[in-house]
Amino acid sequence: MVSRNSALILFAAVAWLPAVVWGFYVPGVAPLTFSKGEDVPLKVNALTSTKTQIPRDYYRLPFCAPGDGPKMASENLGEFLTGNKIQSSPFKLNMLTETYCNKLCQITLDNLQASKLRLHIKYGYHNNWIIDNLPSAAVGVGKKGERRKRYSGGFPIGFIASDNKLPYVYNHVNINVDYHPYEEGYRVVGFAVEPLSIKHEFQGGFQWDGVTPEGLQKPLETCSTTRHLLRGDISTSQVVKPKEKVLYTYGVTWNFSGVEWSSRWDVYLNEDHLVPAQVHWYSITNSILVVVFLSFLIVSIMVRNLRRDIAAYNALSALADEEDAEDKEDEKGWKLVHADVFRPPQSQPMLYCVFLGSGAQLGITLLFAIMLSAMGFLSPARRGSLMIAFLVFYMLCGIFAGYLSSRLYKSFRGRQWQVCTVVTALLFPGLAFGVFLFFNII
DSSP: OOHHHHHHHHHHHHHHHHHHHHOOOOTTTTTOOOOOBBBOOOOEEOEEEOSSOBOOOGGGGGOOOTTTOOBBOOOOOHHHHHTOEEEEOOOBBBBBEEEEEEEEEEOOOOOOHHOOOOHHHTTTEEEEEETTTOOOOOEOTTTOEEEEEEEEEEESEEEEEETOOOOOEEEEEEEEEEEEEEEEEEEEEEEEEEOOOOOOOGGGGOOOOOSSHHHHSSSSSSSSSSSSSGGGGSSOBBBOTTEEEEEEEEEEEEEEEEOGGTTTTHHHTTTGGSSOHHHHHHHHHHHHHHHHHHHHHHHHHHHHHHHHHHHHHHHHHHHHHHSHHHHHHHOGGGGGTTTTTTOOOOOOOHHHHHHHHHHHHHHHHHEEEEHHHHHHSSSSSSHHHHHHHHHHHHHHHHHHHHHHHHHHHHTTOOOHHHHHHHHHHHHHHHHHHHHHHHHOOO
């Protein structure tokens, strides 16, 4: 009777369990649904370069900032370590609301600002903007004049003219946002930016100081408020030099897209089918063939040398007696190194063990990270997740590194295996931390 009552209680508990179970989304992965006219935040990230690995703060350069100052977005450890610095921006976007030639601000460049902007343009720094956790694609013109999109690396802040070698800044952007309708509203499924450089002029020769609100209401001669600015409308680009007035403007276009929210990252992973999927298989096949060919080459060389040495030993043994052969036979070939294979290093055996343990730790960490990435757990939608995975796996794999280094050191008849374990735990992380600290100080 007791067991029957216990079974009934257990069944009732299991049946009631779904009522109390609740789920959650990982931050940055949950879909955001916007209603018509609702504010869609556009955030700016740190500037990155195609010629240097050092990221720069977006507001380090003379760009327009929000009226109440930029606000930092919450970041995880992985985003911080990879140089991300996501902040708010002065751009105003409202769902399904088209805007044309909106004025942000006007900045009169002084000597320092012009020098900074010129240097960053020279080093190929790019803007990295974000809408609903989607990085901005860059819209540009190809070598043949065709319109092209690039989905990695953001879009440049300016360019160096090929004729006069002067720097020009992109002070106007056409923001193209793709949306997909749902029952509860609209979701962002695409985001691209077309940067343009144009020397703005007000109608009637009006001169704005960039401070009074009157300039925000004055119409521009170079930019219409009824249609988007096109590349063919530009007659003069905005040069970067001291005392130059740079007026920043933008326009927003909303385009319907049949892409579902769950598939919006596909275009970033395959570059909009710019690179065929067969190329990856060709690369993998080529790598496998190269490894197999080199392996067969090494094996054939070793077999040939060993066969020649063994034949020489057999011929020598056949000519001499068994006892005389031991005295007269001179070792040669591969037998000369048979005693050196397992001989411990004569100098710094502990350092050798430490390097082996650290290498095993890094190798196992990479293996686990690649496996999780292949299974889809480390999605690019979760910015910084790959770096966090590396850190977690590296710490956990310290067990293997400590065991391997100390075990190998003891096999070399070393007595300070505890010291070997401590050095293994501190050597590589200490060097990495020192390099990280050095580059952050300078």
